[in-house]
Amino acid sequence: MTNLKIPKCWKVSSKPHNFCAGCGYPLMYKALGYNIDELKIQNNTFVGLDIGCALLSWDFLNVDTMQTHHGRTIPVVVGLKKTKPKAVGIAIVGDGGGYAIGAQHLINARMRNEPITVIVINNAVYGMTGGQEAPTSLPGQKTSTTVAGADSHLIQGPRMLSEMLDEEVYIARTSVDNPVQMKNYIRKALEWQINNNGFSLVEVLSFCPTNWHTDAKETREFLNRMKKQYPVGEFKAAKRKPKEDASLE
Numbered sequence: 001m002t003n004l005k006i007p008k009c010w011k012v013s014s015k016p017h018n019f020c021a022g023c024g025y026p027l028m029y030k031a032l033g034y035n036i037d038e039l040k041i042q043n044n045t046f047v048g049l050d051i052g053c054a055l056l057s058w059d060f061l062n063v064d065t066m067q068t069h070h071g072r073t074i075p076v077v078v079g080l081k082k083t084k085p086k087a088v089g090i091a092i093v094g095d096g097g098g099y100a101i102g103a104q105h106l107i108n109a110r111m112r113n114e115p116i117t118v119i120v121i122n123n124a125v126y127g128m129t130g131g132q133e134a135p136t137s138l139p140g141q142k143t144s145t146t147v148a149g150a151d152s153h154l155i156q157g158p159r160m161l162s163e164m165l166d167e168e169v170y171i172a173r174t175s176v177d178n179p180v181q182m183k184n185y186i187r188k189a190l191e192w193q194i195n196n197n198g199f200s201l202v203e204v205l206s207f208c209p210t211n212w213h214t215d216a217k218e219t220r221e222f223l224n225r226m227k228k229q230y231p232v233g234e235f236k237a238a239k240r241k242p243k244e245d246a247s248l249e
């Protein structure tokens with residue numbers, strides 16, 4: 001029998017999947033699936049899917065999933081985690097859901113150190129609705145709402161969230177063209193939630209050839225352009241000593 005190297009928690013009956021050809025989401029799911037297998041958390045994991053292309057993956061893995069309005073997945077996963085504190089809660093959102101319409105939820109989940117893992121798929125556009133400008137669109141990027149080129153915000157989610165507080169969290173950025181790093185960072189984020197009962201986030205720079213209107217070579221080049229604006233790496237993994245409160249002296 002052919003040894004298909006797919007994760008054990010992969011839902012075979014839901015394939016072929018619903019994503020566009022060349023999309024990066026399935027690559028992230030492979031990395032997430034291997035980690036769910038290795039950590040043996042398949043029966044104890046729930047995944048919240050934001051509206052956006054994430055919704056296409058409600059049955060991608062054999063785990064419990066739920067779907068919410070655009071931008072609302074993070075508070076729903078926070079709420080579920082409160083009812084099931086021993087479960088592993090994962091919120092999967094696009095860059096629009098995480099950094100625009102749902103930004104308040106992301107900021108407050110991080111401020112409160114909610115024990116969930118957020119995976120932000122950053123494809124530099126609003127993918128599901130036809131490639132509109134997102135807060136992550138690159139300078140000059142042509143999108144369906146910026147035909148002359150985006151006047152970009154270049155929102156730096158991981159840096160902003162890591163610098164907000166000294167409190168210990170795990171925050172990293174990776175990209176779908178580096179599967180080993182992607183799997184490693186997602187693993188660390190899940191372990192952080194499980195072992196430290198704290199907040200973790202991995203931003204994944206991802207392909208969207210459908211809305212970028214790119215061929216295979218141009219898709220790789222666009223992702224490399226994204227990496228220049230959005231550096232990959234771990235933003236905050238180490239414990240910092242709390243600052244002394246001068247007012248108490």
Ligand SMILES: Cc1ncc(C[n+]2csc(CCOP(=O)(O)OP(=O)(O)O)c2C)c(N)n1
Nearest residue numbers: 051052053070094095096097125126127128
């Ligand atoms: C409350 C609400 N507002 C707007 C929409 C319309 N909507 C659906 S998906 C989407 C964009 C999603 O973009 P992003 O979060 O970047 O995810 P992607 O599709 O790129 O993965 C929008 C605006 C909605 N479904 N719900």
